[in-house]
Amino acid sequence: MNVATQRNIGAFVAVATSVQPQAASAAVNGGSIDRVSHSMAQSCVLHTAVGAESGAPSAISVSSVLQHSPDDTTWTNYLPDGVTTAQSAALTAANTENGLAVDLTAAYRYIRVVTTPVLTGGTSPTVEVVADVILGGENTLPAE
Numbered sequence: 001m002n003v004a005t006q007r008n009i010g011a012f013v014a015v016a017t018s019v020q021p022q023a024a025s026a027a028v029n030g031g032s033i034d035r036v037s038h039s040m041a042q043s044c045v046l047h048t049a050v051g052a053e054s055g056a057p058s059a060i061s062v063s064s065v066l067q068h069s070p071d072d073t074t075w076t077n078y079l080p081d082g083v084t085t086a087q088s089a090a091l092t093a094a095n096t097e098n099g100l101a102v103d104l105t106a107a108y109r110y111i112r113v114v115t116t117p118v119l120t121g122g123t124s125p126t127v128e129v130v131a132d133v134i135l136g137g138e139n140t141l142p143a144e
Contacts, residue, residue: 012136014038018113019064019131023054025124030113030131032072035104042105042137046113048089049097051128058121063088064100064131065116068108081106094127104137 016038018030035041048064065086068078077086080103089100104111113131 012138014041014135014138015132016135017130017132018111019048019115019129021051021128021130023126024115024117024129025119025126027114027116028129029075030115032069032110032112033133033135034072035107035109035111035135038135039138040109041135042103044102044104044111044136045134046087046089046100046102047097047132047134048091048099048113048115049130050091050094050117051130053094053119053122053125053127055119055122055125057119057125057127059092060094060120060125060127061090061092061118062127062129063090063116063118064113066102066107066133067112067114069110069112070108072110075112078102078104078107078111080104089131099134104135 067075119125
């Protein structure tokens, strides 16, 4: 066992922000993440954070799903082997966060996050959102 495996988890993961921090009132298509740049990572954690709301909504719900694409143009919800509906990291309160572990072994080259807020009531309500992907299980590990 080397120092990297004992004290440096950062040597084995990469963090990519797909949905940049922003006030949202409708679905946000996040930026594309090229898995080739991350040695075709085989797994990830989809991390979604919700900040403050504005416009006084009576209820909020924010969900994030992972999508994939073979060409960085045509996107579909990613369904890991054996899963029939898109997995979602869902939040129902301001200033909360959630993580969802995802097996990427069947995913295409490109992935992105789509974050969708549902805001009830209020006057032009919005909620602050951000979504990151923490990639791991790369095909090429760091040198020892």
